[in-house]
Amino acid sequence: MRDVSIIGTGITKFGELWDKSLRQLGLETGLAAISDAEITSKDIDALYIGNMAAGSTLQQEHVSALIADYCGLTEQNIPATRVEAASASGGLALRQAYMAIAGGFIDIAVVGGAEKMTDVSDSESTYAISMGSDEQWESKAGATFTSLHAIIAQSHMNKYGTTREELSAISSKNHYHASMNPLAQFPFTLNIEVISNSGMVSSPLRMLDCAPNSDGAAAVVLCATEKAKRMNKKSIKIIGSGQASDTLSLHHRKELYKLPAIGIAAKRAFQSCNKKPKDLDLIEIHDNYTISEIIALEEIGIFKPGEAAKKSFEGETKLGGKIPVNTSGGLKARGHAPGATGIAQIIEIVQQLRGEAGNRQVKNAKIGMAENHGGTAATAVVHILEAE
Amino acid sequence: MSGIVSYGAYVPIYKIETGEIASVWGADGSAWARNLNVYSKSVPGPDEDVITISVEATRQAMKRTNLNGDHIGAIYTGSESHPYAVKPTSTIVAEAISATPHLTAADYEFACKAGTAAIQTCLGMVGDKQIENGIAIGVDTSQGAPGDALEYSASAGGGALIIGKKNVIAEINHTTSYTTDTPDFWRREGQKYPRHGGRFTGKPAFFKHVMNCGMKTMEMAGSKPEDYKFIVTHQPNGKFPIRAAKSLGFTKEQFETGLLTPRIGNTYSGAIFLGLAAILDIAKPGDRILAVAYGSGAGSDGFDITVTDHITKIDRTETTEKMIEKMKIINYATYAKYRGKLNMGASK
Numbered sequence: 001m002r003d004v005s006i007i008g009t010g011i012t013k014f015g016e017l018w019d020k021s022l023r024q025l026g027l028e029t030g031l032a033a034i035s036d037a038e039i040t041s042k043d044i045d046a047l048y049i050g051n052m053a054a055g056s057t058l059q060q061e062h063v064s065a066l067i068a069d070y071c072g073l074t075e076q077n078i079p080a081t082r083v084e085a086a087s088a089s090g091g092l093a094l095r096q097a098y099m100a101i102a103g104g105f106i107d108i109a110v111v112g113g114a115e116k117m118t119d120v121s122d123s124e125s126t127y128a129i130s131m132g133s134d135e136q137w138e139s140k141a142g143a144t145f146t147s148l149h150a151i152i153a154q155s156h157m158n159k160y161g162t163t164r165e166e167l168s169a170i171s172s173k174n175h176y177h178a179s180m181n182p183l184a185q186f187p188f189t190l191n192i193e194v195i196s197n198s199g200m201v202s203s204p205l206r207m208l209d210c211a212p213n214s215d216g217a218a219a220v221v222l223c224a225t226e227k228a229k230r231m232n233k234k235s236i237k238i239i240g241s242g243q244a245s246d247t248l249s250l251h252h253r254k255e256l257y258k259l260p261a262i263g264i265a266a267k268r269a270f271q272s273c274n275k276k277p278k279d280l281d282l283i284e285i286h287d288n289y290t291i292s293e294i295i296a297l298e299e300i301g302i303f304k305p306g307e308a309a310k311k312s313f314e315g316e317t318k319l320g321g322k323i324p325v326n327t328s329g330g331l332k333a334r335g336h337a338p339g340a341t342g343i344a345q346i347i348e349i350v351q352q353l354r355g356e357a358g359n360r361q362v363k364n365a366k367i368g369m370a371e372n373h374g375g376t377a378a379t380a381v382v383h384i385l386e387a388e
Numbered sequence: 389m390s391g392i393v394s395y396g397a398y399v400p401i402y403k404i405e406t407g408e409i410a411s412v413w414g415a416d417g418s419a420w421a422r423n424l425n426v427y428s429k430s431v432p433g434p435d436e437d438v439i440t441i442s443v444e445a446t447r448q449a450m451k452r453t454n455l456n457g458d459h460i461g462a463i464y465t466g467s468e469s470h471p472y473a474v475k476p477t478s479t480i481v482a483e484a485i486s487a488t489p490h491l492t493a494a495d496y497e498f499a500c501k502a503g504t505a506a507i508q509t510c511l512g513m514v515g516d517k518q519i520e521n522g523i524a525i526g527v528d529t530s531q532g533a534p535g536d537a538l539e540y541s542a543s544a545g546g547g548a549l550i551i552g553k554k555n556v557i558a559e560i561n562h563t564t565s566y567t568t569d570t571p572d573f574w575r576r577e578g579q580k581y582p583r584h585g586g587r588f589t590g591k592p593a594f595f596k597h598v599m600n601c602g603m604k605t606m607e608m609a610g611s612k613p614e615d616y617k618f619i620v621t622h623q624p625n626g627k628f629p630i631r632a633a634k635s636l637g638f639t640k641e642q643f644e645t646g647l648l649t650p651r652i653g654n655t656y657s658g659a660i661f662l663g664l665a666a667i668l669d670i671a672k673p674g675d676r677i678l679a680v681a682y683g684s685g686a687g688s689d690g691f692d693i694t695v696t697d698h699i700t701k702i703d704r705t706e707t708t709e710k711m712i713e714k715m716k717i718i719n720y721a722t723y724a725k726y727r728g729k730l731n732m733g734a735s736k
Contacts, residue, residue, distance in 0.1 A: 018592050122586050199419055 178329025425626025429653025
């Protein structure tokens with residue numbers, strides 16, 4: 001198996017990008033990543049696109065060919081593949097490209113993620129997101145994505161005594177990080193009191209516990225490490241990759257206060273590079289809800305079960321703390337464009353490992369992890385990156 | 389100079405509180421009221437519609453002056469809730485004030501700014517001496533689908549302005565418009581309730597048009613915010629107009645008189661007319677007013693207005709404020725009955 005490196009990145013601001021179409025977003029970030037990698041379209045062997053909801057929000061399927069077309073890659077009839085795993089679409093697209101290069105099938109791939117969530121009404125985008133859960137057992141019965149995570153949060157609170165303030169501290173910390181990220185959707189700070197008193201969505205989750213449905217796109221260029229070295233590219237190596245699945249519907253699981261697929265995917269990623277949680281300098285976590293970040297940190301092994309909320313509240317996951325988490329602002333404050341989120345996480349880690357994260361730079365960052373999951377973590381994808 | 393010769397306003401006597409609507413839907417009423425800055429909204433009675441409200445407002449405007457129907461050469465009524473799809477509101481108003489038959493009349497539709505488009509038409513006709521006076525009306529009995537966010541604000545009311553050259557109480561120094569194709573809010577033929585683009589109705593719609601039109605109006609007038617005593621903008625809720633006014637450089641003292649939505653809801657085409665009426669009720673000679681309407685779809689009409697000495701010579705005892713003070717609270721059941729929201733089933 002060959003080593004694989006990231007040699008270029010491109011990302012848009014996340015938010016309500018009403019003046020940009022999906023194809024524009026894909027084009028912008030694709031070109032930015034290619035430009036950053038200093039390659040031409042002729043160097044690209046394959047294109048992978050993470051996208052969750054274009055079919056339901058834009059009535060546009062076949063997104064891979066669309067983006068390839070608008071990026072000018074159809075002249076060379078490039079293989080273009082769309083990957084869909086709800087909000088894990090981006091991370092999973094990256095993993096497909098990683099495996100194709102590591103397996104020796106191709107040398108260079110562009111991996112993009114793009115999503116348009118605000119061209120439809122709130123109820124339509126909520127419904128589109130709910131398609132990541134079990135249609136027969138959950139969404140059709142009226143369970144929204146937030147209500148499913150509310151059940152998870154209630155279970156975690158009952159099991160470990162997790163408090164309202166501890167949930168709010170996650171959101172507050174991520175907003176603090178986003179205040180230093182010019183591409184974040186909500187680049188401002190919010191204190192715990194404001195978050196704890198925001199509108200109730202589904203008890204105990206309040207509005208400011210929930211990530212937004214955003215527009216946005218992100219792209220990276222992956223290259224076989226040996227080739228990147230020959231090309232003298234400044235690169236960040238993908239040293240670990242893991243993926244796991246779980247039951248799609250929540251009620252089929254043994255415990256509701258866990259998201260086991262995240263732990264298994266992380267374990268597989270750690271095993272693939274012989275690293276441990278203590279080796280990480282920073283993590284991007286899929287905090288679609290505040291409770292998700294708490295449980296993910298426990299599943300990955302950063303904290304023992306039942307301790308993540310308390311440790312996070314004490315500041316261990318804040319920039320300058322023991323293990324900074326979501327320095328980008330996370331899904332909550334950088335924004336959450338489902339297909340693009342997994343790639344945006346990777347780009348944050350790349351920027352940190354390159355030492356290009358500006359005010360939110362983690363000192364001496366060498367190894368970082370990105371955890372991306374879909375649904376109630378029925379799919380989890382974890383990557384570990386290392387500065388070369 | 390052409391301008392406003394007289395004005396009239398009408399707000400239905402019934403109102404429903406935001407908390408009452410929220411309680412029916414299991415929502416947090418105080419949060420809705422706070423977030424929209426709308427605490428109650430007017431409700432038309434079962435015998436009221438755009439025509440009756442237009443007639444009431446126009447009669448009040450006529451009553452303030454010595455004019456009779458013979459002096460009215462045009463009536464244009466702007467609304468998105470005309471009772472008839474085919475059959476003008478304006479002709480009924482014309483009959484009600486004895487202005488028929490020697491006048492022109494038509495109904496306008498441009499979401500919430502149809503009435504201000506009517507003002508501009510009248511200004512053109514008066515300026516061109518085609519007519520002595522014209523009446524521009526902006527009225528709506530707007531609809532919000534049960535449970536939709538619009539139900540907390542969509543209300544009823546409106547006003548009428550007589551536009552002419554003689555005895556004007558307020559000169560319209562400048563007017564301009566800012567228009568684009570922006571689909572933020574719409575209702576198709578035959579649909580009972582409008583649809584809207586949620587947050588899209590804010591920044592790229594209301595704020596883009598109101599801000600640009602407001603700035604352009606001041607640029608044409610060579611004026612600054614501090615030159616104005618009052619500002620009134622369209623007010624789809626109680627927050628947007630405050631944010632727009634502040635962004636344009638205006639203060640609370642300048643926008644609070646014309647801001648009625650927190651108490652009567654969004655009267656759509658009537659909003660700018662009612663806000664302007666509340667201002668004219670208390671305005672003094674020399675006071676300057678900036679008025680910026682907004683209609684979804686989308687466009688804004690801006691007006692730079694100066695109150696004249698003649699305002700002291702008209703009867704201003706009947707005020708918009710008095711009308712609002714007289715309003716009676718009704719419950720959701722009565723509201724549902726008055727607004728035709730009850731499905732009585734098919735008759736046999």
